[in-house]
Amino acid sequence: MMNVMTEVKKQRNFAYPSARGYGAAALLLTLLPFLLQNQLYYLDTLILALLWASAAGAWNLAGGYGGLLSLGHAAFFGIGAYTSSLLFVKLNVSPWLGMVAGAVLAGLMGWFIGMITLRMKGPFFGLATIAISEVLMITAVNWTELTQGSQGVNIPYKPGFVNMAFDSKIPYYFIALAICLVPYLLARWLKESKFGYELMAVRDNEAAAQALGIHTVRVKVVIIAVSSSITAMAGAFYAQYVTVIEPYHEFSFSVSIQMVLMAMIGGLGTASGPIFGSLVVTGLDTFLRDVFQGAQGGIQAMMYGSLLVLVVLFVPEGLIPWFTRRFRSGKGEK
Amino acid sequence: MIFLQLLISGILIGGVYALISLGLTLIFGVMRIVNFVHGDMLMVAMYLSYWLFTLYSVELYTGLFLVIPVLAALGALIYWGVIRFAIRRSHEASILATIGISIVIQNAALLLWSSDYRSVHNEWATHSLQWGDLRISAPLLIAFIGALLVTGLVFAFLHYTYLGKAIRAASMDRFAAILMGVNPQRIFTVSFAIGTALVGVAGALLSSVYAVHPTLGTQFLLISFVVVVLGGLGSLRGAILGGLLIGVVETVSAYFIGASMKQLVYLLLFLVILIVKPAGLFGKRIPEVNQ
Numbered sequence: 001m002m003n004v005m006t007e008v009k010k011q012r013n014f015a016y017p018s019a020r021g022y023g024a025a026a027l028l029l030t031l032l033p034f035l036l037q038n039q040l041y042y043l044d045t046l047i048l049a050l051l052w053a054s055a056a057g058a059w060n061l062a063g064g065y066g067g068l069l070s071l072g073h074a075a076f077f078g079i080g081a082y083t084s085s086l087l088f089v090k091l092n093v094s095p096w097l098g099m100v101a102g103a104v105l106a107g108l109m110g111w112f113i114g115m116i117t118l119r120m121k122g123p124f125f126g127l128a129t130i131a132i133s134e135v136l137m138i139t140a141v142n143w144t145e146l147t148q149g150s151q152g153v154n155i156p157y158k159p160g161f162v163n164m165a166f167d168s169k170i171p172y173y174f175i176a177l178a179i180c181l182v183p184y185l186l187a188r189w190l191k192e193s194k195f196g197y198e199l200m201a202v203r204d205n206e207a208a209a210q211a212l213g214i215h216t217v218r219v220k221v222v223i224i225a226v227s228s229s230i231t232a233m234a235g236a237f238y239a240q241y242v243t244v245i246e247p248y249h250e251f252s253f254s255v256s257i258q259m260v261l262m263a264m265i266g267g268l269g270t271a272s273g274p275i276f277g278s279l280v281v282t283g284l285d286t287f288l289r290d291v292f293q294g295a296q297g298g299i300q301a302m303m304y305g306s307l308l309v310l311v312v313l314f315v316p317e318g319l320i321p322w323f324t325r326r327f328r329s330g331k332g333e334k
Numbered sequence: 335m336i337f338l339q340l341l342i343s344g345i346l347i348g349g350v351y352a353l354i355s356l357g358l359t360l361i362f363g364v365m366r367i368v369n370f371v372h373g374d375m376l377m378v379a380m381y382l383s384y385w386l387f388t389l390y391s392v393e394l395y396t397g398l399f400l401v402i403p404v405l406a407a408l409g410a411l412i413y414w415g416v417i418r419f420a421i422r423r424s425h426e427a428s429i430l431a432t433i434g435i436s437i438v439i440q441n442a443a444l445l446l447w448s449s450d451y452r453s454v455h456n457e458w459a460t461h462s463l464q465w466g467d468l469r470i471s472a473p474l475l476i477a478f479i480g481a482l483l484v485t486g487l488v489f490a491f492l493h494y495t496y497l498g499k500a501i502r503a504a505s506m507d508r509f510a511a512i513l514m515g516v517n518p519q520r521i522f523t524v525s526f527a528i529g530t531a532l533v534g535v536a537g538a539l540l541s542s543v544y545a546v547h548p549t550l551g552t553q554f555l556l557i558s559f560v561v562v563v564l565g566g567l568g569s570l571r572g573a574i575l576g577g578l579l580i581g582v583v584e585t586v587s588a589y590f591i592g593a594s595m596k597q598l599v600y601l602l603l604f605l606v607i608l609i610v611k612p613a614g615l616f617g618k619r620i621p622e623v624n625q
Contacts, residue, residue, distance in 0.1 A: 306438055
């Protein structure tokens with residue numbers, strides 16, 4: 001009897017699924033949008049969940065693996081959204097190129113922010129990132145010639161692959177899935193690459209990492225730049241999917257916190273954590289909207305806040321590591 | 335003349351910023367946590383004064399006697415309910431926990447009182463003192479004087495009472511203070527309660543100057559972050575000088591480049607200080623943070 005139990009426990013391996021597991025997951029992810037084809041509401045939830053999973057996953061690369069608690073990632077989300085939308089609306093550049101341009105711009109911005117915040121320790125880095133996203137928000141509101149200010153930007157609906165606009169929701173699903181896989185695969189790579197080990201060493205003890213010959217400055221700046229670019233890609237996709245962007249939302253503190261919250265809930269510094277966290281939060285959001293019939297936005301946000309407090313206090317490592325630990329009786333890594 | 339006018343207005347509002355920031359920096363100094371609920375406590379205090387005035391016609395400055403104990407109790411409750419547990423983990427944990435509480439409080443206010451702007455229209459609200467070309471708003475002047483008095487009281491408390499000395503000792507060296515017989519839990523609770531009560535006083539004083547709405551706290555939280563970092567996180571004198579300085583900077587920049595851009599000036603100043611001199615203008619060293 002005991003042997004059977006341990007066998008079962010061995011097979012329930014969340015962190016490193018088998019090849020068969022990957023096959024099943026790939027099949028499910030491919031079929032899922034077609035199964036939900038007639039339930040657009042749930043398909044929409046799923047697409048948004050994947051979108052936020054990409055942003056949270058991107059945040060997690062710097063915040064979870066690098067220990068850089070950014071509270072202003074909305075800055076990069078907004079840069080991505082605005083770059084692709086403005087290029088499309090004003091110059092008729094394809095959003096695909098706009099997404100790349102946004103990612104490059106946000107990457108450069110992330111590089112610059114990484115350089116200027118190097119000396120900041122502890123909460124100072126978080127405060128600086130809040131200030132940066134606020135500065136960008138004020139710029140976007142006041143630079144009306146470029147951004148149309150607080151009115152926001154409307155993206156005209158011209159369906160076609162080049163314009164990243166489709167009649168069906170299914171293509172959006174696959175784009176979101178593809179973007180979501182970028183931070184996921186990068187996170188998996190971090191777990192088994194020299195750069196990843198260097199990064200986690202810097203997170204755990206910067207002075208010791210430096211003493212061992214790790215170029216801590218380079219490691220931190222690179223991860224912030226990479227994290228920023230991917231966040232911008234999520235922002236560009238968001239703009240295309242929702243078709244309207246406004247500075248008070250895209251650059252807002254609540255967008256920054258949403259990424260942190262999702263990564264926290266799933267598990268900081270785990271590849272699948274942000275995806276799981278995003279599914280939980282977005283699913284909860286849809287559920288609450290059903291229950292309260294969309295009447296009060298305040299209740300959803302109160303749930304987010306309480307969830308954040310509860311996770312910080314009771315499962316600070318996040319749900320994925322917590323599950324993994326429970327089902328694998330404490331052995332092996334997170 | 336316009337410069338004198340701007341300088342005076344700036345100093346008056348700066349005095350209130352100083353009072354708000356004093357609470358934030360006291361909490362940081364003692365507990366080493368960055369308290370994101372601070373701005374929302376201002377909002378709660380302003381609503382409390384507003385409702386006391388509107389429903390029970392309690393005059394603002396009388397209402398203070400109720401606002402202070404309620405806010406102090408709320409601060410102690412938040413400390414006992416959440417912060418006490420988060421503080422043992424990491425500075426990330428306490429930041430995220432306070433952000434979580436802040437989201438809950440803001441949205442509770444939104445549900446309870448809607449997003450309408452509300453302000454107290456008492457007999458002082460529209461008064462102003464004329465003195466030649468100078469015009470000084472009466473509620474702002476009262477708020478400044480109130481802030482000055484309370485700040486004086488806090489300094490006296492911290493310097494001349496045993497509890498105050500214990501608080502200062504704990505903020506200088508927590509471990510040594512514990513060895514000297516200071517009870518850390520008690521000191522933390524008291525500091526959190528005092529810090530919150532201070533922002534409560536500021537809220538009551540400001541409720542005839544600004545209209546209150548559920549997300550008002552965020553804006554003031556940002557200002558008080560700027561102030562305390564400018565003055566040196568954890569430094570009480572720094573918070574006062576920083577508050578006055580930011581008050582003047584904000585007023586002058588609002589006059590010259592417009593109200594919608596005024597934040598840009600102090601946010602950029604904030605970033606420059608963080609980059610160039612993170613210990614703050616008046617701080618001696620970067621405070622230690624438990625990683």
